[in-house]
Amino acid sequence: MQCPKCKTGFLKARKGKTKFWGCSNYPDCTATFPNKAGKPDLKAKPAKNLETSSEHKCPDCGKGLIRRPAKRKGLFWWGCSGFPDCKFRCFDEKGKPKLES
Ligand SMILES: [Zn+2]
Numbered sequence: 007m008q009c010p011k012c013k014t015g016f017l018k019a020r021k022g023k024t025k026f027w028g029c030s031n032y033p034d035c036t037a038t039f040p041n042k043a044g045k046p047d048l049k050a051k052p053a054k055n056l057e058t059s060s061e062h063k064c065p066d067c068g069k070g071l072i073r074r075p076a077k078r079k080g081l082f083w084w085g086c087s088g089f090p091d092c093k094f095r096c097f098d099e100k101g102k103p104k105l106e107s
């Protein structure tokens with residue numbers, strides 16, 4: 007299935023904590039879609055706030071963190087924009103990454 011965002015990549019199933027679909031051009035293209043009955047749900051609203059934060063940096067590699075919606079509504083988590091090279095992730099606390107000290 008062609009990626010509707012970059013039009014050059016294709017969507018493939020990825021297995022995270024929840025199954026979702028991501029673009030084969032990742033990380034150049036960060037389009038992701040939720041899984042619906044084994045197919046990418048293209049009608050799902052594009053998730054907001056998936057831009058790399060310039061304010062919050064990954065404590066492991068220094069790249070920007072990305073705030074992502076969690077499966078449970080209203081919850082978010084942060085992942086490193088260096089993924090999959092960097093696997094850093096953490097919980098969200100009031101819109102900010104909850105960094106362990
Ligand atoms: Zn794409």
Ligand SMILES: [Zn+2]
Nearest residue numbers: 064067086092
């Ligand atoms: Zn990182």
